[in-house]
Amino acid sequence: MGRYLPLLLLICLWQLLCSLGFFPSYVLPSPIEIINAFQALLTIGMPPGHLLYNHVLYSLYRVGLGFSLACVLGIPLGLLMGWFPQFYRLFSPIIELVRPIPPLAWIPIAIVWLGIGIRSAVFIIFLGAFFPVLLNTASGVLSINPILVDAAKTLNATQKDIFFKVLVPGSLPSIFVGMRIGMGVAWMTLVAAEFTGVKEGYGLGFMIMTARDIQRPDEILAGMCIIGMIGFTIDWLLRRWESSIKPWE
Amino acid sequence: MKRVVQLLLAFWFCLILIERAYSQIPPDNPIRMAYLQNDIHHLPLWVALEKGFFNEQGIKVEIAGIFRSGPELMSAFSAGALDMAYVGEAPAVTAVANGTANVAILAQVNTEGSAIVIGKNSSITTISGLKGVQIAVPGFSTVQDLLLRKAVPQPSAASDGVKVIVMKPPEMIGALRTNQIDAFIAWEPYPAQSVSMGVGKILASSAEIWKNHPCCVLVVDRSFSKANAEKVERIMRAHNKSIDFIRAKPEQAIQVAIKYTGMDEQTISRAMRNVEYVSNVNIEGLKEYVKFLTGFGYIKLNNLQSFMEKIVY
Numbered sequence: 001m002g003r004y005l006p007l008l009l010l011i012c013l014w015q016l017l018c019s020l021g022f023f024p025s026y027v028l029p030s031p032i033e034i035i036n037a038f039q040a041l042l043t044i045g046m047p048p049g050h051l052l053y054n055h056v057l058y059s060l061y062r063v064g065l066g067f068s069l070a071c072v073l074g075i076p077l078g079l080l081m082g083w084f085p086q087f088y089r090l091f092s093p094i095i096e097l098v099r100p101i102p103p104l105a106w107i108p109i110a111i112v113w114l115g116i117g118i119r120s121a122v123f124i125i126f127l128g129a130f131f132p133v134l135l136n137t138a139s140g141v142l143s144i145n146p147i148l149v150d151a152a153k154t155l156n157a158t159q160k161d162i163f164f165k166v167l168v169p170g171s172l173p174s175i176f177v178g179m180r181i182g183m184g185v186a187w188m189t190l191v192a193a194e195f196t197g198v199k200e201g202y203g204l205g206f207m208i209m210t211a212r213d214i215q216r217p218d219e220i221l222a223g224m225c226i227i228g229m230i231g232f233t234i235d236w237l238l239r240r241w242e243s244s245i246k247p248w249e
Numbered sequence: 250m251k252r253v254v255q256l257l258l259a260f261w262f263c264l265i266l267i268e269r270a271y272s273q274i275p276p277d278n279p280i281r282m283a284y285l286q287n288d289i290h291h292l293p294l295w296v297a298l299e300k301g302f303f304n305e306q307g308i309k310v311e312i313a314g315i316f317r318s319g320p321e322l323m324s325a326f327s328a329g330a331l332d333m334a335y336v337g338e339a340p341a342v343t344a345v346a347n348g349t350a351n352v353a354i355l356a357q358v359n360t361e362g363s364a365i366v367i368g369k370n371s372s373i374t375t376i377s378g379l380k381g382v383q384i385a386v387p388g389f390s391t392v393q394d395l396l397l398r399k400a401v402p403q404p405s406a407a408s409d410g411v412k413v414i415v416m417k418p419p420e421m422i423g424a425l426r427t428n429q430i431d432a433f434i435a436w437e438p439y440p441a442q443s444v445s446m447g448v449g450k451i452l453a454s455s456a457e458i459w460k461n462h463p464c465c466v467l468v469v470d471r472s473f474s475k476a477n478a479e480k481v482e483r484i485m486r487a488h489n490k491s492i493d494f495i496r497a498k499p500e501q502a503i504q505v506a507i508k509y510t511g512m513d514e515q516t517i518s519r520a521m522r523n524v525e526y527v528s529n530v531n532i533e534g535l536k537e538y539v540k541f542l543t544g545f546g547y548i549k550l551n552n553l554q555s556f557m558e559k560i561v562y
Contacts, residue, residue, distance in 0.1 A: 026349040048546035116429045213320040213388040215349040
């Protein structure tokens with residue numbers, strides 16, 4: 001409980017300052033206004049009729065697809081790049097060229113290539129998550145102590161044994177770091193990608209932009225809090241999963 | 250460490266002194282004005298700038314922002330970054346009703362001037378044919394959003410309902426061309442541009458949806474107007490002169506519009522035929538906007554009359 005005390009004190013101070021009129025509500029809504037806005041998002045929706053739970057489900061669906069694709073492609077490629085120097089040399093220039101381009105810069109071209117809707121959104125999210133997953137996986141392989149590999153060879157381990165019984169377990173900590181970072185970036189990218197061209201009419205980013213259109217800063221901040229809480233929860237789940245499959249730690 | 254702290258304090262103190270010094274100088278600050286990018290409705294502002302109508306009135310105007318939609322522009326008022334602006338009536342009403350901006354409507358800028366555009370090969374021939382289509386609007390609580398809801402009273406998720414998607418007008422033409430959307434509703438000159446580019450055709454002008462509907466207005470920040478009433482009057486004179494100029498010399502007005510939009514003369518001419526420039530505020534139209542916005546749940550008002558007194562200068 002003690003570790004949340006500073007946060008609680010900050011919220012109390014915020015409410016006090018708002019109640020005393022230091023901040024107009026259109027500049028910084030108070031915590032109570034944000035809680036009321038949260039209730040409105042649950043019961044009325046933003047835009048009216050588009051309830052919060054649907055926005056959350058659509059956003060989770062998009063990020064789930066994009067992140068899964070990033071892991072499905074990024075982890076195997078990262079393992080290969082880490083283990084085979086020729087793979088690393090082959091792919092590294094392309095990756096270093098594409099990686100610095102912000103995912104959001106891809107939005108206009110993604111819409112032209114893939115249209116408005118789930119495909120372009122998943123593509124943008126994939127781009128956000130892919131590089132952290134890939135590079136941390138490769139880094140994990142490269143950081144494995146060569147003595148472990150030599151020891152396995154001494155015990156007549158095949159390449160397949162070395163890959164699955166030494167490399168993969170040894171890289172797991174880095175893989176999970178990459179996944180956590182990738183998920184964070186995916187979540188941030190999702191919200192911005194939903195700012196425009198959301199076909200289904202649902203998504204947390206879309207909800208926030210609509211709240212902006214209708215001049216509801218309380219609902220904007222409520223939406224931001226929801227995004228933060230969901231991101232926190234996802235990261236916690238990833239850490240729990242990591243603990244469960246790394247019993248040696 | 251102690252020295253660093255002393256230096257930081259001294260620097261901070263200097264900044265405060267500089268700020269206080271500047272605040273003592275009686276400023277002749279230009280009026281911070283904004284408008285919407287490529288919105289032909291805001292031609293009176295462009296004409297006033299190009300023909301020197303503000304200078305004639307002894308007023309300096311600086312363009313403090315060019316925005317892609319009305320709600321974005323109203324956020325700038327919330328931030329205290331604007332004194333006046335040309336903007337859609339719907340976002341202005343929404344911002345005032347929801348307490349995020351304290352502006353008043355000085356004058357009308359135009360009535361009508363939007364259109365529903367469908368693909369050039371579309372088989373739809375009437376508004377009632379817009380069933381199950383994906384139609385783009387510039388944003389919720391924009392004039393075009395209200396026009397669409399007036400034209401299609403029940404846009405909904407039902408299988409034959411109209412599916413609304415929010416896009417910025419410059420993106421709508423490309424989306425229509427690649428069949429990402431089936432139609433869009435936007436302010437001129439984007440409907441005219443879609444026709445010029447051979448991408449779309451006009452299904453219905455906004456005049457057919459709602460004759461003489463008010464569209465854009467000239468608004469002023471209330472606190473600015475209290476301190477600068479004389480400047481506000483002069484701006485209105487320049488605005489009225491611009492509107493008279495557009496009516497009297499449309500060919501010259503077209504050239505100004507070409508400069509500010511970068512579009513060709515054919516597109517601009519076509520667009521301007523759909524726009525009616527006026528300066529008297531359409532009060533009944535404004536009331537109807539307020540009722541629409543209240544009905545959609547975008548705003549809540551306790552008293553329509555007191556709101557009207559608040560929002561009209």
